[in-house]
Amino acid sequence: MALIVQKYGGTSVGSPDRILNVAKRIIASKEAGNQVVVVVSAMGGATDGLIDLAKKVNKRPNEREMDMLLSTGEQVSASLLAMAIEALGHKAISFNGFQVGILTDSSHTKAKILNINGDRIKKSLKKGNVVIVTGFQGRDEDDNITTLGRGGSDTSAVAIAAALLADECEIYTDVDGVYTADPRIVKNARKLSKIACDEMLELASLGAKVMQSRSIEFAKKFGVTIHVRSSFNNKIGTIITEEGDEMEAPVVRGVTSTISEAKVTIIGVPDKPGIAAEIFREISEANINIDMIIQNVGEQGTTDLSFTVEAADLDRLKDVMKPVEKNVSAKKITYDSDIGKVSIVGVGMKSHSGIAYKMFKVLAEKKINIKMISTSEIRVSVVVEQEKAAEAVNALHEAFELDKEIIYEAKL
Ligand code: ADP
Ligand code: ASP
Ligand code: MG
Numbered sequence: 001m002a003l004i005v006q007k008y009g010g011t012s013v014g015s016p017d018r019i020l021n022v023a024k025r026i027i028a029s030k031e032a033g034n035q036v037v038v039v040v041s042a043m044g045g046a047t048d049g050l051i052d053l054a055k056k057v058n059k060r061p062n063e064r065e066m067d068m069l070l071s072t073g074e075q076v077s078a079s080l081l082a083m084a085i086e087a088l089g090h091k092a093i094s095f096n097g098f099q100v101g102i103l104t105d106s107s108h109t110k111a112k113i114l115n116i117n118g119d120r121i122k123k124s125l126k127k128g129n130v131v132i133v134t135g136f137q138g139r140d141e142d143d144n145i146t147t148l149g150r151g152g153s154d155t156s157a158v159a160i161a162a163a164l165l166a167d168e169c170e171i172y173t174d175v176d177g178v179y180t181a182d183p184r185i186v187k188n189a190r191k192l193s194k195i196a197c198d199e200m201l202e203l204a205s206l207g208a209k210v211m212q213s214r215s216i217e218f219a220k221k222f223g224v225t226i227h228v229r230s231s232f233n234n235k236i237g238t239i240i241t242e243e244g245d246e247m248e249a250p251v252v253r254g255v256t257s258t259i260s261e262a263k264v265t266i267i268g269v270p271d272k273p274g275i276a277a278e279i280f281r282e283i284s285e286a287n288i289n290i291d292m293i294i295q296n297v298g299e300q301g302t303t304d305l306s307f308t309v310e311a312a313d314l315d316r317l318k319d320v321m322k323p324v325e326k327n328v329s330a331k332k333i334t335y336d337s338d339i340g341k342v343s344i345v346g347v348g349m350k351s352h353s354g355i356a357y358k359m360f361k362v363l364a365e366k367k368i369n370i371k372m373i374s375t376s377e378i379r380v381s382v383v384v385e386q387e388k389a390a391e392a393v394n395a396l397h398e399a400f401e402l403d404k405e406i407i408y409e410a411k412l
Helices: 016-031 046-057 063-087 119-126 153-163 197-205 213-222 275-285 311-327 347-351 355-365 386-399 407-411
Strands: 003-008 035-040 092-095 102-104 113-116 130-134 137-139 145-147 168-173 194-196 226-230 238-241 254-258 261-270 290-295 302-310 332-336 339-345 372-376 379-385
Touching: 003 016, 003 153, 016 035, 016 063, 016 130, 035 063, 035 119, 035 153, 046 063, 063 092, 063 130, 063 137, 063 145, 092 119, 102 153, 113 153, 119 130, 130 153, 153 168, 153 213, 194 197, 197 213, 197 238, 197 254, 197 339, 213 226, 254 386, 261 275, 261 311, 261 339, 275 290, 275 302, 275 311, 290 372, 302 311, 311 332, 339 386, 355 379, 355 386, 379 386
Parallel strands: 003 035, 003 168, 035 130, 092 130, 102 137, 168 226, 194 238
Antiparallel strands: 102 113, 137 145, 226 238, 254 339, 261 302, 261 332, 290 302, 339 379, 372 379
């Protein structure tokens, strides 16, 4: 008997009909002889709705209270799904993250899973139940409810699959798998049959929201193979797995973008040791993540420093920067939310040169100005004007011929 973890995203459980449809899929898997643990997201749009509600009573709501609120979305879909399965004549029981011992740290709204006690899930499975667990949440050591950041149900599912040593981890969503680019942005994006964990990790953290990046970190750490597929058909989706023979991998596997970041520039800071440490210490103490950092060449004893942060953190960052601006005697700080970050990703880049050059050339031909650049071994990212981001993604998808099937991909 195989143990299967299935995760259903918001669109897949977005209406009573869809919940019944999901219930039928789960039952089919159970009747095929499997034990099934299901992780659910909130019904499509529910989390956004709760965030809007919070903002109506408080423009900057306390994060602990946000977690109390947001965690309720998944409780609705989990219980409805259990009821739907029972209506179809099978046993099911739903739990929230707290009840099944998903222990996290205390970073409200972006908590990290520390441990999962799978005992209660295992006991309920033994009694013949389909076990349904709310995604996206847990509790900290003081019993506060925490949530795992947007898209966090993916991470709940992979972490539960790892904790239970599940045989399979299926992520059911509203697209047929992982594509070479977001199919909503690139019409001829191609579904990948396989993708390496490292590539998926980069794509996910650079904007491909089909998987939350933390979930891929778990998959890598605990050796969980993930199957991303559609909840609306029975097609085989995309397998996310450890990298195979990288020499065979295409140079660029995918292209992605995000418009959720903002650029901060500190103008005229003294060009001397300790200044960057001073600035980033304060930001790090406020638990704000920094992405790209660029420091210009110093001139006449001062320099400019630019970095990007999540736009959602911008208000908090501005508070942090007020005293910092004085302490480091900066001339001025500017904030630009009108940016898009566009990235190309592929493990094959490790063994090829000229990829960044080709990317810059393609963007130059489209007259798209590059504001910032950053690279890793397997990716190149650029910041461009926000309204040019989709055009840039399409141009790069075409230039790197990502719509064309690469035969040796099967060797991954
Ligand atoms: P769920 O609610 O099932 O978790 P999400 O909306 O979080 O679904 O993720 C699925 C969406 O991710 C797709 O509808 C698609 O628009 C988007 N997406 C972005 N990049 C990609 C990609 N490279 N491949 C597939 N989907 C992508
Ligand atoms: N409901 C949460 C969100 O909308 C978590 C998830 O869907 O994975 O971000
Ligand atoms: Mg998602």
